[in-house]
Amino acid sequence: xxxxxxxxxxxRALELAERGIYTTTPNPNVGCVITQDNKIVGxxxxxxxxxxxxxxxxxxxxxxxxxxAIVYVTLEPCSHVGRTPPCSDALIEARVNRxxxxxxxxxxxxxxxxxxxxxxxxxxxxxxLRQVQAEKLNLGFIKVMQTGLPYVxxxxxxxxxxxxxxxxxxxxxxxxxxARADVQKFRAKTGAILSTSKTVLEDDPSLNVRWKLLPVxxxxxxxxxxxxxxxxxxxxxxxxxxxxxxxxxxxxxIIILTxxxxxxxxxxxxxxxxxxxxxxxxxxxxxxxxxxxxxLNMAMQMLARKGINHIWVEAGATFSGSLLEADLVxxxxxxxxxxxxGVDSRGLVNISGFTAMEQVLTFTLTDVxxxxxxxxxxxxxx
Numbered sequence: 272x273x274x275x276x277x278x279x280x281x282x283r284a285l286e287l288a289e290r291g292i293y294t295t296t297p298n299p300n301v302g303c304v305i306t307q308d309n310k311i312v313g314x315x316x317x318x319x320x321x322x323x324x325x326x327x328x329x330x331x332x333x334x335x336x337x338x339x340a341i342v343y344v345t346l347e348p349c350s351h352v353g354r355t356p357p358c359s360d361a362l363i364e365a366r367v368n369r370x371x372x373x374x375x376x377x378x379x380x381x382x383x384x385x386x387x388x389x390x391x392x393x394x395x396x397x398x399x400l401r402q403v404q405a406e407k408l409n410l411g412f413i414k415v416m417q418t419g420l421p422y423v424x425x426x427x428x429x430x431x432x433x434x435x436x437x438x439x440x441x442x443x444x445x446x447x448x449x450a451r452a453d454v455q456k457f458r459a460k461t462g463a464i465l466s467t468s469k470t471v472l473e474d475d476p477s478l479n480v481r482w483k484l485l486p487v488x489x490x491x492x493x494x495x496x497x498x499x500x501x502x503x504x505x506x507x508x509x510x511x512x513x514x515x516x517x518x519x520x521x522x523x524x525i526i527i528l529t530x531x532x533x534x535x536x537x538x539x540x541x542x543x544x545x546x547x548x549x550x551x552x553x554x555x556x557x558x559x560x561x562x563x564x565x566x567l568n569m570a571m572q573m574l575a576r577k578g579i580n581h582i583w584v585e586a587g588a589t590f591s592g593s594l595l596e597a598d599l600v601x602x603x604x605x606x607x608x609x610x611x612x613g614v615d616s617r618g619l620v621n622i623s624g625f626t627a628m629e630q631v632l633t634f635t636l637t638d639v640x641x642x643x644x645x646x647x648x649x650x651x652x653x
């Protein structure tokens with residue numbers, strides 16, 4: 272069904288799509304290549320939400336050479352009017368001959384509609400070329416569309432014996448500069464960085480992307496002014512973080528998730544309203560309590576409705592354990608240093624004890640990568 276040339280062109284489209292991984296969220300990463308007589312005549316990728324889609328950029332580059340051409344695109348062309356016109360209409364108007372899609376749009380309300388529009392216009396459409404690779408570029412977008420929940424990556428850093436800090440709380444630095452730079456890359460790709468009031472009170476972190484710490488290859492693609500800062504989300508059930516915290520002094524949107532059931536919440540909102548709400552970048556949202564604290568499933572659903580489909584979590588052992596026990600973690604990313612910190616040091620995650628091996632949480636190892644003197648281990652829930 273697909274030729275060697277088809278595979279080559281879709282690979283090129285995937286490479287183009289990857290150029291948007293730091294800028295497109297909450298929109299998907301999409302690349303497009305247009306060929307005529309086995310030669311590329313136009314290509315493009317989606318750069319930012321609200322701006323032209325990949326197909327439009329490629330059509331503008333191809334101009335009149337798009338007539339009778341073959342189009343390779345990593346995601347089904349859109350068929351609905353959003354912030355930009357439908358790409359399926361643009362392809363039809365350009366009179367292309369064939370469209371090759373890596374995957375169908377996962378949005379159940381529009382899935383397959385763009386393909387059908389093209390076929391109704393007499394355009395040949397073939398679907399499924401390099402689908403697995405295309406899906407990996409848009410894990411958050413796909414998960415939100417299919418489940419209403421964001422894709423969650425839990426970041427952990429530990430010593431060789433699985434410790435995250437000394438008994439007195441000291442933890443800077445377990446890992447080296449290369450590993451910390453790698454964390455900045457992951458932060459930059461996500462829609463939100465999630466942490467807790469405990470982490471804010473103990474560490475007073477920035478929880479943002481620091482351009483100067485990004486690897487050189489990323490700095491060469493994006494200047495500091497164009498770098499998109501993820502939303503910073505703080506779970507603060509008892510309204511304990513002060514507005515003097517460092518994260519409030521930095522630009523970028525902040526969401527505080529607090530409990531609607533805590534007696535302190537109403538007084539907190541009243542007392543903090545002037546200081547929080549005079550800042551356009553701070554938003555306070557209330558959610559329900561469950562037995563062990565805030566309803567984490569509800570929190571994730573609310574964030575997804577806010578347009579956040581990919582979350583990077585940096586928090587302590589207790590919250591990390593709660594996320595794992597609630598089955599809300601899609602991927603574990605563990606940075607491990609060749610150090611031994613001792614039995615009295617703090618552990619990696621706090622989860623309930625098990626009485627049988629069949630009960631333990633099991634993951635599928637997907638990647639091991641060396642970063643200086645440390646390693647990064649990536650795992651997914653099976």
